[in-house]
Each structure stands twice: as C-alpha cells, then as structure tokens.
Amino acid sequence: MSFINYMAREINCKLVYYGPGLCGKTTNLQYIYERTNPEHKGKMISLATETERTLFFDFLPLSLGEIRGFKTRFHLYTVPGQVFYDASRKLILKGVDGVIFVADSQIERTEANEESLENLRTNLADQGYSLDKLPFVIQYNKRDLPNVAAVDELRQMLNKTNVPDFEAMARTGMGVFDTLKAVAKLVLTELKKGGRQ
C-alpha cells in the first residue's frame, strides 16, 4: 500500500525481497546499502539471529529522486527465508507494493525455490493479493557458483507468467540494481494506472 503525502510531497512504497533460505535476499540489501550515496539512504536494520540468519526482517529506506515534484521513497524489506518462520513472512507482506523473488540458482535448491514461490503465492492470497496482479520480478542469484541450473530451466520452473527476470551475483553486485530498478519501475507504473481509475 503506497502512501502519498501531499503535505511532504512524498510517495512511499514498500518492496519485499522473498525467496528460500540463504538465497541472498539480505546480501542484495547489503549491496544496495553499500553502493548508495549517504543522502539517498537511511540506516539498514537487520533483525537477525546470532548466526546472522534473518529472524524477522531487514529494512533499508531508499530515496530515488523526484518525479513531478514528489520525492519517491522506497522501503526495502527482506523476509526470513527459513521455512519455519512462515508467520513472520506473512506479516512482512502486509501492505507490499512490489515483490522481488530471489531464486538460488544452485541445482540442489530447485525444490526450495519452487516451495518458496508457492509459499509466496499462498501468503499473498491470505492478505487478499494476487501475485499475478502485483509488480513482480525474479532474480536468479548465485550465477557465479559452479553447480547452477541453466537460466532457461529456472525460467521454466519459476517464471511461468513471464515477468522481468535477471541473472545476479549479489555478492559482487551483478544484477542487483537491475532487479531493483525493474521492480521500482513496475511499482511507479502501477501508481500511474491507479491514478486513472
């Protein structure tokens, strides 16, 4: 649910990074945080366990610049990927404006990817959203690892609705900003449509 503030001339949107455990959601946010000018970012918050696994969420506020005199602010969240944190994942999806699904390209994570995508659909449906109607992009992460599935295979499995998708290596940053820009564009385009209704 975007928030338009006429008083502050700001538009705020919420983006959520979703995906199986250890697929690189937090790494995406960390890279964005490191590579963004201080004046365009707030503090990054990670609610993590002692072993640096996401416990509740990571949060990073970003401002992307002005559009028609309105500042555009994006709040980036990750969900905890581990299966048993499902209740937390549901909460974080509340009020989401755009979703990035981060897939782990490694062959042995095929099932985990499919399971997590299905879980995303179910959890969105619980909140009254449909993944097919939301701004949605997919990232095939960890392309630098040796045992990865071919992109075409991943696409067939995970991108049946043909949404924008990107290859990435979140650790080095490849594909990270492309993914973010793509979903931000879709969210803004959606806002534009909303104004016409």
Add this chain to the structure above:
Amino acid sequence: MVNPQMVMYEEEFHRIQTVVDRLVRDANAKVVFIVDKNGQLIAAAGDIDNVDTTSLASLTAGNIAATGGMAKLLKEQEFATQFHEGEKANIHIQLVGNRVILVVIFDTKSSLGLVRLRVKKATEELTRIFATLVTKAQEPGADTPFAEITDEDIDNLFND
C-alpha cells in the same frame, strides 16, 4: 481495490500535527510520532533530531505486526497497547483505530500514568481525523498526481 493507497492531505496533516505537538507538551514526552501499520512515518514531534524516526517507524510497525500475529493466535482482536520500560527511556505504543500507531517516548520527567491519560485523549481525536482521511481518499475524483506521469518520467528517475 486490493491495494488501497494511503493518502495524506494538507488539512488533515495539520490537524494530526496539532494533536501530536500538543501530546508532546501535555504528556511531558521526549518524542511523539505516528506511523501507519506498514511502517510509513506520518507525523512526528518533540526532540526528533536526535532519533532515527524512519528506523523507529519500521520497527514499531514490525512490533505491532508481530503482536497482532500473537493476538490472532490467542483469538484476540488486537493488543492495542504496549509499554516498554528502559533505564532512561520508555516507549508507549498505542494502536489507533486499527489503522495507525501512536508512539510516545518519554523519560523520568513524565510517568506512565500521565502518558496513558494523554494518549487516551489524543487517540480519540486521531481516530476521528483518520476516519475523515479515509473517506476523503475514497471520494471519486481523489486522483493521485501520478496519473499524469509518463514512462519517460519514470525512466529519468533511473538515469543517474
């Protein structure tokens, strides 16, 4: 509409800000702020230069969401009030009209009793204001300024 936008207009913003400003004084608080349930900061007052309100806003919303999740499991509607006591700072969190969250940060210059009393009064006022806001945002013709944006505007945002 599945994904309704929250909209803040100038008139309601001033009314909300007045309530928040007054609450800082009446409750002897350090900081008062209002966040929507998704973690977007709506208004703030008091010593806000010394706190990271954006981070606090998102954590407050996470906190309320988690507590709301617990309530649901216990077949409760919501836990509308939370209080966290620290050595120097205390936080009082109040859900307003199940829509927004009113947060009061205070120290030893105030007391929980006083804060609760003042929050109660402010909550009633805020509930009314936010109800107006919701009605207003749903009126036909309440267009977003984004109907006019072009694909080029969006592209330009990413050109630097």
